[in-house]
Amino acid sequence: MDTTEYITSGTLEFYVYGLLSEQENVEVNEMAQKHESVKAEILSIEKAVINLSHGISPHLSAENYEKIRQKLIEKHNGVVQMQPKRSMNPYIGWAAAVVLMFGLAFQYYKYNEVTKEVEAVNVQKSKFEQLLASTEQKNAEAEKALAIIRDNASTTVALAGQEIAPKAYAKVYVNKTKNEIYVDVSGLPKAPAGKVYQVWALKLDPLTPTSIGVIGDATTQNGIFKVENNETAQAFGITLEPAGGSPTPTLEQLYALGKV
């Protein structure tokens, strides 16, 4: 249908008035959706009659709104959410809400800051604890080493560096009273990965080496290691061997050697 003809038929006015049948309403709805001009016409008619009825309406007291509000609250308590109209309370409420929100945000910010500080302090504390523990451990080792060296019953065997490392040296402390032997390997170069130093007690005639210990990680123990006691040793030697040690010394890898 031609929209101009449709508009001028007067049906749209009846549509706004609510005088059409359901079937006719459906038709108008369809037309309004298809044609912008039909929709605009409906809005314009509606605006005109709203203005007219609004204009001729007698004064409507403000109490009316409040009465309706009361009726809705009484009859449908909890179902309908309504606000008192044009009172200052909402503004005060909003203002309070805003202040509260800022307050909460500030508290939260402060809380976060303090939490971060506590975390930082805790991290520092555990660092100090670790430092203290390792210092104590080092101290204990140093004292132990010192005790071994100072002991009057200890004899010191100096092991001189050999061909492969002329500047290397090591010391063996033999305590005949306690039947203990300690080796100080701090004068040897750091063992390469996959290799370990092995300590041998030697009988000289004929040359008989006996393994008295394998030194795994020289860095952790202040260079002084307890090895097996050997009462017949006439000399001590240290060789570099594959990890785990060897049954017999690899003489090409002899680092230090010294007689008792």
Place this chain on the structure above:
Amino acid sequence: MTQEELLEQIYKKDGKAFTALYDMYSKSLYGVIFNLLKDKEESEDVLQDVFVKIWKNIESYNEGKGRFFTWILNIARNASIDRLRSKGHNNSKKNLSADNFVHILDYNTTATNKIDAIGIREFINKLKPKCIRLIDLLFFKGYTQQEASDELEIPLGTVKTQNRNCIGELRTILQE
């Protein structure tokens, strides 16, 4: 605010939606109700019922049925006519046609409204008397095409187009 924006607020259960609804339509509906009941207290009472009804049944409105304003206009007219009947008024629409919305202006007694009334009277006087009668019966009182034709003694086939011309006039006056 447009009808669409209002409905969106209502569907969202916005707490301000009822206030917006009231602000947008209370005076229009009060005009329609008062035009039928001609009594301030009675009309205010019906208006209150109408808004309670609208709010209570708002879920049953759907845009496919027609304009939202049309829906609430029908509620207001029906509630007013029900009130007339319950008060023992003769329910024939004949009685309703004795007065029209222009007479409402005579009821306005408050000072502020007198000034408004003068303005609106001037404005309405620009409408042809025939148009006042037609718009009064069809829009304000919900007469059918047939009833209006009988009442005003105009051919049934011309009710719609005559009314359209009257609304056209009204729109022109409103734009002035």
